[in-house]
Amino acid sequence: MPTARPRAVTMADIAKEAGVSRATVSFVLNDREDVAIPEATRARVRRIAADRGYRPNAAARGLARQRSGWYGLVTEIVTSPLAVQVIRGAQQQAWAEERFLLIAPSDDEWQMESAAIEKLLEQRVEGVIIAATWHRPVVVPPNAYDVPCVLVNCFDAKGILPSIVPDEVSGGRTAAQVLIEAGHQRIGHVTLEPGIPAQVGRLDGFRRTLAEAGITLDEELIVAGDGSTESGYRGGVELLERDDAPTAIFCGNDRMAMGVYDAAKERDIRIPEDLSIVGFDDQQFLAESLRPGLTTVALPFEEMGARGVSMLTSLTAGSAIDNAKVEIDCPLRLRSSVGSLLR
């Protein structure tokens, strides 16, 4: 393998060749027009730098300016393909702002979190984003308060740090609306694990939207799942074996919808002709791979990641953040699992 590479060209090399001081080279290459340097000298320095393949040292420049240009992202998300879009969204926004993200891992128990933040601070990041795989309150370690810090897909249990979370209630509303608009009145719901913000918010939005449409919700059609395919299957069996089975089921996530598909197919209940199903998450490679494709409500991971970066940029610029908890809309992904009862 080639391991001996030519030494990188430095400003000192260019200064020597151009017959000027290193400071002059620095002024020219940093476009310091406030320093009086003859245009001919500037042109010569630039030409030599280009010829020699000089590459600016962004790290040294950031250090000199006390502005590293880096944000830290601490996340357990690295362990979850579900929410990799947070990294993608944050990455793209950082890139657009000509910043780098330093990504540090945390584990599910957040035990590594304080150490991860400490390492990032030693790298002189200008701000830190802490992102979670599922929407919940979190207690952050004390060093998170040492720089501007934004929470993504979670929120500060102490109510101090600003956060960006999905609007679960509006997501539940969206799911209910698409079914009501297709003429459904008897709608079942298989919930997520009781008590988590996603379960509470989605059910709340679902319930309110039915009420606003004048539909009386049969509480027996709300069955508790736990997010797994198996619990979706069990919930589906329970609902579909009733004499007054619902014509539509809203599932708290896509994996449970996958279980309901199985329960329906086993009973020769056709989707969407005999049963309409709406999921939640828009889990990539799952929602669109179900047959028929699953109509679902997407979690706005990518937008949350991007907003995390832009909020951090506002904070580091000294802006006050008006809204301590920004809720991002969960958009509908229309596929083929909802059938109309209207003619």
Added chain:
Amino acid sequence: MPTARPRAVTMADIAKEAGVSRATVSFVLNDREDVAIPEATRARVRRIAADRGYRPNAAARGLARQRSGWYGLVTEIVTSPLAVQVIRGAQQQAWAEERFLLIAPSDDEWQMESAAIEKLLEQRVEGVIIAATWHRPVVVPPNAYDVPCVLVNCFDAKGILPSIVPDEVSGGRTAAQVLIEAGHQRIGHVTLEPGIPAQVGRLDGFRRTLAEAGITLDEELIVAGDGSTESGYRGGVELLERDDAPTAIFCGNDRMAMGVYDAAKERDIRIPEDLSIVGFDDQQFLAESLRPGLTTVALPFEEMGARGVSMLTSLTAGSAIDNAKVEIDCPLRLRSSVGSLLR
């Protein structure tokens, strides 16, 4: 929001308070035992640093040593939850080596790749990993050759850079073996898109293992898919509607296996009692969510990411890399979709 934070404590602050020079503080805090400094002075400096919450500036230290401690990871993987494990594996290995990964995005067409590498080089990364979402030959931009560079889940079309890829042939062997050991002789195969390394390698391993077991492969049981659930469904229908239908089907990936599940369930063919199925990829949240859970061959994304980092560390240390193309084993994930024909 709190935006005014106390200024970070510097070595100069500590020097002033301790009544010593900044150089002395630096020697003490960097544990330079070769410099003669009284133990009492060392103790005083350390105490003041601890009291004042001094945080070492790792970026400045790396710059002074000309060893940033950073590796760059250029990847389109940021757009794919399938292969986020590459990031996880690389991240964990880097963390264990006390290094940071700077992750830069590329798009599927690799148009941004040269720009991404250039930005990383300006940050003075010591090496670069280029990772792909699917196993294939790639042409890297010329600046990838300016630092040590390792390719992950792809390989250099020019044959220069070292790479780490999945051992597709051994993966195909593993899939065939688990079915042969369960007594299957008529085994169908729904392939990936013809011509890509994963399709060629998996089929090759499958074919060879059958031959070694003395089983004549009926070429009509090999049907071409394209990786989608729908193509898996079509392949499943084609195989299951034959008079001499196979008792087992090896699918080129898990999504196609999902389609074969549907084809079987529609025909009241029970898995695994009437039909055994093996997938490939061990796609998280899909393989284990199918009912019954899918026995599959895992792509070693996490190990490839980790090996990419450790290979880069060998390269930056000046080691020659013996094997220009390291193939990583694809391990079996045994679940419940394979039934035995033996008694």
